[in-house]
Amino acid sequence: MATLDQTDLPPGEAPPPEHGLRRRDWLNVAAVSFAGVGAAAIVIPLVNQMNPSADVLALASIEVDISKIESGMGIKxxxxxxxVFIRNLTPAEVASANKVPASSLRDPQTLAERTKEGKQNWLVQLGVCTHLGCIPLGIGEGENKGPFNGYFCPCHGSAYDEAGRIRQGPAPKNLVVPDYAFKSDTVIQIG
Incomplete structure (x- = not known):
């Protein structure tokens, strides 16, 4: 391979550089960098808008004082x-719920699986019917508790027992038990 001598170049033309970036290479690097910055400027706000809003983050967890809920009563x-329904089950309700074999239920769960160890009388669950999202009755004083002494959904007739387990009607699942923990004997943290 012959090397190019300066005397072999046409007049007014400089020899090509032997190494390093040419002007065209520099323009390509600059264009790709500019496109990358532009893409990041578009993608970051799009991803960020999928984050939960401030009001949802503020409610990520709540603390509920349960000291005034007497046995057999509940609050919403x-x-x-x-x-969210929080109910203080009576010893008779706990015994009744424990008598039902889990294998006979549509969505088999024992009361112990739906409550915390040592606190089987405290039932915490979302007050949303698992059929179409209506709010069941039964947590308030004098409300229809249905044929299983638990909760009754007036929209389509789903009936839940005292442990929030589906016993009759179109609902496919038990009432949902959210993540919760006892902060003390009188305070529950949900979420």
Missing amino acids: TSWRKQP
Whole structure:
């Protein structure tokens, strides 16, 4: 391979550089870098808008004082814009729920699986019917508890027992038990 001598070049033309970036290479690097920065400027806001809003993050977890809930009573509170039923089951309700064999249920769960160890009388569950999302009755004083002494959904007739397990009607699953923990004997943290 012959080397190019300066005397072999046409007049006014400089010899090509032996190494390093040519101007065209520099323009390609600059264009790709500019496109990368532009793509990041578009993608970051698109991904960020999928994050939960501030009001949802503020309700990521709540603490509920359960000290005033007497045995056999319950309250309805709100978490993540959904109703939550907290019920203090009586010893008779606990015994009744424990008598039902889990294998006979549509969505088999024992009361122990739906409550915390040592706190089997405290039932915490979302107050949303698993059929089409209606709010069942039964947590409030004098509300229809249905044929199983638990919760009754007036929209399509789903009936849940005292442990929130589906016993009759079109609902496919038990009432959902959210993540919760006892912060003390009188305070529950949901979420």
